Amino acid sequence: MTERVAHLQEAEVTRLAAEYLHDPGDLVLFGRLSDVLNDDGMVDPTKVKTVAAELIAARPGLAKGAAVPSRSFGQGRQMSVDQGSGITWGAVLRGHD
Structure with missing residues (x-):
């Protein structure tokens, strides 16, 4: 009987x-569960709101309604590495402008 009451309380x-x-x-x-029950063992909606x-x-x-982070946040290249400067990494490593 105690388990049944606890199950009903959890459902509420x-x-x-x-x-x-x-x-x-x-x-x-x-x-x-004990944090949201009143002195009579009934579920207290005010306590549920407070604990929530x-x-x-x-x-x-x-x-409820929390924004879900984008799965692609910060992953992968967001823009072209070479933005028209004409300089390549190879040229930088060889010391050429």
Whole structure:
């Protein structure tokens, strides 16, 4: 019975956390269920919001709607190496202008 109640509590936390987190299961994964329960053992929506805000502050990428970094950022050549100067690396190494 205790496991069943804990499962239902986690489901409610996940449902409420979906408003704030891209993957609402992260709140249960990175936090503790006891942090979002009130004195009666019920899930407290205000505590869910607070814990979600703390998690987002520590890990902004977990927020709902967080910008996903570009996969090509900083990789590969962005512009031509020779921008019309006419000088090549071979000429530089040989000491010619």
